[in-house]
Amino acid sequence: MIRPIFNIVNVFSKPAAPLTIPKKNSKIIELQRHLINMSFNKDSAITKARQDLAKRLKIKETDIKAASVSEKDFPDMSLGAPAKDEMSGQMISSGWQIKLSAGGKDYEYRADKYQLRLKNFNGTNHVIES
Secondary structure, three states, X not given: OOOOOOOHHHHXXXXXXXXXXXXXXXXXXXXXXXXXXXXXXXXXXXXXXXXXXXXXXOOOHHHOEEEEEEEEEEOOOOOOOOOOOOOOOOOOEEXXXXXXXXXXXXXXXXXXXXXXXXXXXOOEEEEEEO
């Protein structure tokens, strides 16, 4: 007769360990908030792009205009704007192409629900949030 290594009934009949609720200022809560807020929609991507560009150019957000925002399918997981030495999955990613203008120049951001990137700023692509 073959004896089981463990008794399945006993494994599943034990009560689950009680959940511990983290303290208010714990690192776990900070991480959870970050993960919850990590997802972009079109409006939050535009807002974050404006904030980033204002910081880079050292100007007010109100000096930045949204030239156009359009839905777009990008050729890869880096939204067609890979950072230096970055490799990305080769599958189509749907998101938004965000064109902003400030001081007579145009700037292009690309976003999907997981990330925001700045394309070709001073010759380099940048990952703003991922």
